[in-house]
Amino acid sequence: MTEIQKLYLLVPLAPLFGAIVAGLFGWAIGRTLSHIVTIAGVAVSCWASWVIFQDVQAGHVFNGTVYTWITTGDLRLEVGFLIDSLTAMMMLVVTFVSLMVHIYTIGYMKEDPGYQRFFSYISLFTFSMLMLVMSNNFLQLFFGWEAVGLVSYLLIGFWFTRPTAIYANLKAFLVNRVGDFGFLLGIGMVLAYFGTLDYASVFAQLPAMASTHVSIIPGMDWSLITVICILLFIGAMGKSAQFPLHVWLPDSMEGPTPISALIHAATMVTAGIFMVARMSPMFEMSQAALSFVIVIGAITALFMGFLGIIQNDIKRVVAYSTLSQLGYMTVALGASAYSVAVFHLMTHAFFKALLFLAAGSVIMGMHHDQDIRNMGGLRKYMPITWITSLIGSLALIGTPFFSGFYSKDSIIEATHIAMEHGLAGASFAYFAVVAGVFVTAFYSFRMYFLVFHGKERFDTHSHDEHQHGHDDHGHHGGVPHESSLVVTIPLILLAIPSLLIGYFAIQPMLFGDYFHGAIVINNTLHPAMEELKADYQGSTAMALHSLTSLPLWLAISGVALSWFFYMKRPDIPEAIKQRFIVIYNILDNKYGLDTFNAWFFAGGARALGGFFWRVIDVKIIDGFFVNGAAHLVGWFSTITRKWQSGYIYHYAFAMIIGVFALVTWFVRVA
Numbered sequence: 061m062t063e064i065q066k067l068y069l070l071v072p073l074a075p076l077f078g079a080i081v082a083g084l085f086g087w088a089i090g091r092t093l094s095h096i097v098t099i100a101g102v103a104v105s106c107w108a109s110w111v112i113f114q115d116v117q118a119g120h121v122f123n124g125t126v127y128t129w130i131t132t133g134d135l136r137l138e139v140g141f142l143i144d145s146l147t148a149m150m151m152l153v154v155t156f157v158s159l160m161v162h163i164y165t166i167g168y169m170k171e172d173p174g175y176q177r178f179f180s181y182i183s184l185f186t187f188s189m190l191m192l193v194m195s196n197n198f199l200q201l202f203f204g205w206e207a208v209g210l211v212s213y214l215l216i217g218f219w220f221t222r223p224t225a226i227y228a229n230l231k232a233f234l235v236n237r238v239g240d241f242g243f244l245l246g247i248g249m250v251l252a253y254f255g256t257l258d259y260a261s262v263f264a265q266l267p268a269m270a271s272t273h274v275s276i277i278p279g280m281d282w283s284l285i286t287v288i289c290i291l292l293f294i295g296a297m298g299k300s301a302q303f304p305l306h307v308w309l310p311d312s313m314e315g316p317t318p319i320s321a322l323i324h325a326a327t328m329v330t331a332g333i334f335m336v337a338r339m340s341p342m343f344e345m346s347q348a349a350l351s352f353v354i355v356i357g358a359i360t361a362l363f364m365g366f367l368g369i370i371q372n373d374i375k376r377v378v379a380y381s382t383l384s385q386l387g388y389m390t391v392a393l394g395a396s397a398y399s400v401a402v403f404h405l406m407t408h409a410f411f412k413a414l415l416f417l418a419a420g421s422v423i424m425g426m427h428h429d430q431d432i433r434n435m436g437g438l439r440k441y442m443p444i445t446w447i448t449s450l451i452g453s454l455a456l457i458g459t460p461f462f463s464g465f466y467s468k469d470s471i472i473e474a475t476h477i478a479m480e481h482g483l484a485g486a487s488f489a490y491f492a493v494v495a496g497v498f499v500t501a502f503y504s505f506r507m508y509f510l511v512f513h514g515k516e517r518f519d520t521h522s523h524d525e526h527q528h529g530h531d532d533h534g535h536h537g538g539v540p541h542e543s544s545l546v547v548t549i550p551l552i553l554l555a556i557p558s559l560l561i562g563y564f565a566i567q568p569m570l571f572g573d574y575f576h577g578a579i580v581i582n583n584t585l586h587p588a589m590e591e592l593k594a595d596y597q598g599s600t601a602m603a604l605h606s607l608t609s610l611p612l613w614l615a616i617s618g619v620a621l622s623w624f625f626y627m628k629r630p631d632i633p634e635a636i637k638q639r640f641i642v643i644y645n646i647l648d649n650k651y652g653l654d655t656f657n658a659w660f661f662a663g664g665a666r667a668l669g670g671f672f673w674r675v676i677d678v679k680i681i682d683g684f685f686v687n688g689a690a691h692l693v694g695w696f697s698t699i700t701r702k703w704q705s706g707y708i709y710h711y712a713f714a715m716i717i718g719v720f721a722l723v724t725w726f727v728r729v730a
Contacts, residue, residue: 064115065122067108068141071151072190074101074108075158079183086176094176098183099162105186106155109148116148121577123196123260134255142196142259146402146578149569150193150334153409154327158186160550161322164417167547168318168424178218182322185211189327193334198247198257201335205243205299208328209236215319216312225314232308239298239305246291249274253284263341263580270345289342289349293356296332300386303360307653309383310367313375317420320375321413324382330405333389337398341580344396347483350586354394354478355485358492361387363651365499369506370647373430374419377507381456382412384496388471391489396586397474398579403562403569404467411455411464411558414551418449421547422511425540426518432507437516441540446512448551453508455558457501457615460603463562469602470570472497472611473595474588481587497611501618509626563599571596 078101082094089097122143130137141147162182169178188211192204217229247257253269254262266285273281296302301309312324323329336343336353343349361384368380385408392401423430425442439446455464472493479486518540542548568574571593583590596602606612625633637644649655 064112064120067112068122068143068194069126070108071105071112071155072187072194074104075183075186075190077101079180079187082176082183083180086180091175094179095162095166098179099159101183102155102159102162102186105190106152106159109151109155112143113148113152116143116145121145129199135251135257137199137257138197139200140196140258141194143194144578145574145576146334146337147193149402149406151190153406154186154189154193157327157409157413157554158182158189158322160413160417160554161318164321164420164547164550165318167544168420169316172316174218178215178316178318181211181215181218182319185215185319185323185328189331192331196259198250198259198262202244202247205295205331205335206240208323208331209233209240209299212236212312212319212323212328215323216315218315218319222314228308228311228314232312235305235308236298239295241294242291243295243298246288246295249284249288249291253288259338266341266345283346283348285342286346286348289339289346290352292339292342293332293336293349293353296336296390297356298332299335300329300332300390301360301383302332302356302386302390303363304653306360306364306383307650307657310376310379310650313373313379317375317416317423320379321416321420324379324416327409329382329386330389330409333386333393333401333405336390336393337402337579340398343393344580344582344586347585350394350396351484351486352394354391354475354483354489357387357390357392357394358485358489359387360384361391361496362492362499365496365503367647367650368503369499370644371503372433374422374432374435374507374511375416375430377432377503378412378415378419381415381500381504384500385412385456388468388493388496391475391493392471394489395471395474395478395483395486395588396581397471397478397588397592398581399570399575399589400467400470400474400592402575402579403566404464404471406565406569407455407463407467407558407562410554410561411452411462414448414452414554414558415456417547417551417554418445418452421445421543421551422449424543424547427540429518432510434518435511436514436518437512438540439512442512442542444542444548444551448548448555449508449512451555451558453504455562456504457619458497458611459615460606460612461563463558463560465603465606466562466566466599468497469606469609469611470566470592473592477588477591478586483586494611494614498614498618501615502622505619505622506626509623514627563603566599566602567596 075098078098081089081097086094122141125138125140127139128136129139162179165178165182169175172178185208188204188207190204192201192208195201195204213229213233216232217225219225250262251257253272254265256262269284272284274284274287275281276287294305298305309324309329313320315323343353364380364383364387368377368384371377371380385404389401389404389408392398392404421442422435422438422445425438425445426435429435451462455462458465458468472490475486475490475493479490570589581589597605646652
């Protein structure tokens with residue numbers, strides 16, 4: 061092993077060490093040492109990731125086994141690492157955002173009694189996510205996949221005395237099990253037909269398996285690769301919160317704000333996007349799977365954005381924008397623009413983590429009130445939070461020169477190219493991502509204006525504290541205040557890449573050789589990336605060209621309309637709401653999906669359970685078998701009891717009859 065390769069193990073194990081120390085010995089070492097050891101673990105991991113990134117840039121790719129777990133016949137189940145450009149980029153994003161969240165947590169969770177436990181959980185999450193992105197086989201991928209789901213469950217329900225938090229983490233866990241069932245079936249089919257779980261071995265066999273068909277329903281043949289791709293993507297739909305398995309993500313805002321930034325904006329929810337990009341050689345062989353992916357992404361991008369318009373909880377607005385942006389990434393995957401999807405994943409990780417942490421800063425400043433209708437004018441009280449929020453919002457809506465612009469604009473262009481080349485579903489997807497630009501700009505700046513501008517709508521003397529399981533620094537009302545340095549420094553450090561990274565990274569990541577070998581595209585069938593490259597004239601030219609493009613003017617219109625509605629004429633939104641109360645109620649009920657799930661799945665499960673109890677358990681098992689056997693024995697006993705009278709002449713008579721019967725039988729036999 062080279063010196064660099066010795067660092068590979070350090071990347072996931074350093075956060076794991078911190079998690080174990082803080083989790084098992086936090087009670088003994090106290091709060092300060094708990095956060096020092098976990099932050100140090102993630103900082104070491106981030107440094108090692110940077111060194112490995114530089115090594116990968118120099119052309120050193122690694123794909124090998126670290127530990128052989130089980131060997132059975134020809135099958136080897138291993139822990140192994142695949143370190144290439146895609147992995148290196150994900151490692152940097154995960155460790156950097158995690159480091160910022162760890163530092164931020166010192167301020168946010170300062171008064172919380174579960175301080176050490178929280179640090180242990182977020183370090184354990186970082187370990188799990190790194191194992192997922194570094195894996196070179198499906199088994200380890202599934203381990204990381206389930207581990208991030210488990211830690212997510214623990215973090216969403218962190219304040220376990222609150223019924224809403226327990227409901228939210230159970231909902232997240234159950235919905236993810238639905239997706240993971242599909243994911244596990246997909247991995248099972250890979251093992252059954254390819255005989256291995258190693259990525260490279262599976263990809264090498266793909267051309268030979270291209271014409272293989274399976275009969276899931278008798279008489280209907282399906283392409284094996286299409287079935288595997290769709291099953292794997294169902295796993296991504298759960299983890300990356302795509303319609304209709306998105307319902308868990310808004311409720312997960314019940315967890316503390318740092319985990320909203322870490323898990324539900326930057327890393328865990330992008331695991332599905334990363335997985336599909338990693339499986340690009342497989343997805344490229346199935347037009348049907350790509351169409352399925354692009355339609356699901358389009359529905360999520362547009363219709364989840366609509367829900368953000370009516371939210372009043374500051375974290376839920378950001379949560380719905382996460383859903384919408386995950387939809388954009390999924391659309392890019394469906395258009396075979398995998399590198400664009402991963403590029404948006406990276407830029408989005410920075411500006412969305414920034415927006416979540418800024419929202420947490422606002423919540424602390426407002427003494428844990430999360431309702432944006434109770435805010436306003438916070439700009440003068442919280443200048444750092446204000447300016448970083450503005451940067452995050454401008455990046456989110458795709459403002460030229462900001463990082464989000466380069467990735468979002470590329471997604472729209474790639475979708476347009478896919479539509480021109482006749483990919484089924486691409487026309488709808490193009491409409492969705494273009495319309496989504498206006499919607500995103502409108503709800504993002506609705507929140508921004510209501511929070512930071514306009515008149516102050518809070519009472520500085522008798523402010524109601526929103527009971528959130530802990531309160532910030534012991535304050536119970538008063539004037540909003542800027543957060544401490546451990547909160548504002550991560551905001552500033554996340555604002556820098558939110559502003560700049562798109563401008564510098566677009567050329568190597570999309571049009572250079574950065575992803576060469578890590579992402580495979582059939583340019584003949586799916587020319588989106590080739591055509592994007594042909595049109596690309598440089599970062600500055602791309603931004604200047606956008607000044608005449610439809611998406612930019614839609615974004616400007618969304619910002620202008622939200623300013624007019626919420627700064628100048630707040631009576632208009634209320635009038636629109638009353639006029640279109642039916643549509644408002646549909647959006648307020650989240651399209652009725654929660655109601656349907658509660659009625660159909662939860663209610664159906666309860667009804668089925670009731671049926672099994674009443675019919676199978678009570679009537680058949682207890683009634684027929686248990687009680688029936690008892691009744692049969694009782695009936696038989698009642699009859700035989702009549703022969704047990706106690707009179708000698710009854711027994712003598714029975715003996716005579718018996719002897720007579722035996723003699724008769726012997727005579728007949730003889």
